[in-house]
Amino acid sequence: MTKSVNETMQTLRATDFTHWLATFWLVKRKLSQQQAKYSVLKVDTDAKLEQKLKNAVTAKILDKEYALDEYDFLTADQDNGLLTIDSAATDVTLIQAEIDKGTANPTVERYEDLLDSWAMVIKLEHQEKAIYAYRKISKFNHPTKLSHISFIQFKDKQLKDLDEQAIFTIDTQIDFFTYTGTTFITNKKEFESTLNFRAGMEKNRDVVLQEFVDLNIFSDASLLKQHIGANLNYLRKVSSIQKSGYYKDAQFLQELIKVNSQKNWGLQVENGTIVINEASIELVLTLLNNGRLESPINHEIFDASVKKKVS
Structure with missing residues (x-):
């Protein structure tokens, strides 16, 4: 801020x-x-x-x-x-x-x-x-909705119909x-x-998915596109991924693949590219958003959909 x-x-x-x-x-x-x-x-x-x-x-x-x-x-x-x-x-x-x-x-x-x-x-x-x-x-200000609504006022100890008034x-x-x-x-x-932010997020989705292809991050990004579709939750994640831009950092991707192997997180990697399958899509979106975090206190690992950078 x-x-x-x-x-x-x-x-x-x-x-x-x-x-x-x-x-x-x-x-x-x-x-x-x-x-x-x-x-x-x-x-x-x-x-x-x-x-x-x-x-x-x-x-x-x-x-x-x-x-x-x-x-x-x-x-x-x-x-x-x-x-x-x-x-x-x-x-x-x-x-x-x-x-x-x-x-x-x-x-x-x-x-x-x-x-x-x-x-x-x-x-x-x-x-x-x-x-x-x-x-x-x-x-209640759209004609089709108004046709099913009755506006009623309580006055003089009676309910009175206000349908004839322009409300x-x-x-x-x-x-x-x-x-x-x-x-x-x-x-x-x-x-x-x-x-109309959904339309903007859908544009972000298309831009990011094309950049995934251009950067050869995945063996096949088509399944990712099918899975994200118009799902608002996934659109938010993809837009956040675009904003953070971690996927553009080659060193970040190398470290991701390295730590995935060390921690046995389950990503399948072949010839330096991530292989997408139905079971790994949620994990991929989390990792590309740098959302898998470890507590420095007790070393528990969490997937954080919301995070705020401290330093």
């Missing part, structure tokens, strides 16, 4: 948001060949709702002294922490570029315009500063927010879902 990111968070926590303006935006998303295209609509709000939206963002920032940690594909549960990632590595830059067009964007005028939205964004701004807070849109539900929990080029993630699952 860089010092500047910690300083950014401390600056936010010390900010007086009294004079910051809140605006509400809906994000529409279209996928074409796994590429996402975004457009936005501005939604006018009354003063009471505007203040509620503003409070949802500031409360998330000021709520507690968060522990910050860098986002990784295999990051552990967050508990009271925030994960951070450079916004340029995500689609938020595309969405925010649309929002920053301001009045050039259309404003919602019909109830139907609200439906089929992908996400909502609360933008807080003051002078040249801006915070963008994101939340994945509820499934739009929002959840003001914040999945992630961005400020000065950094994205702070409060909900990793929704962050990845909102920004």
Whole structure:
């Protein structure tokens, strides 16, 4: 975690948001060949709702002294922490570029315009500063889902049907927010879902598997590709392998093969290349991510899907 990111968070926590303006935006998303295209609509709000939206963002920032940690594909549960990632590595830059067009964007005028939205964004701004807070849109705002839902109000000691009213539900929990080029993630699952990270991980898979072939690491990488497929758990592991880049280090691979033989881990190696079989795929993904670790205290060996470098 860089010092500047910690300083950014401390600056936010010390900010007086009294004079910051809140605006509400809906994000529409279209996928074409796994590429996402975004457009936005501005939604006018009354003063009471505007203040509620503003409070949802500031409360998330000021709520507690968060522990910050860098986002990784295999990051552990967050508990009271925030994960951070450079916004340029995500689609938020595309969405925010649309929002920053301001009045050039259309404003919602019909109830139907609200439906089929992908996400909502609360933008807080003051002078040249801006915070963008994101939340994945509820499934109850899609026409097919709404047809099976009854909205009922308890009033005057009776349940009253509200089906005739134009109802739009929002959840003001914040999945992630961005400020000065950094994205702070409060909900990793929704962050990845909102920004189509699975497609990015699938690209990582294809790049890594081709590099495995080019580097002649395996006798046949085709079985590995079949096994990984679109499995999210394996996609995370492969993306983590790509990020760490251990497989590009010839000395690392030599040591892996050497220690495998010494420890009898079960990898089959022929002529300096690893032979893939159904039983060894999980082990291969673990070892290429440098995830087999030994305790210096009692020398027990563990496979660690999540780890944090100490030194």
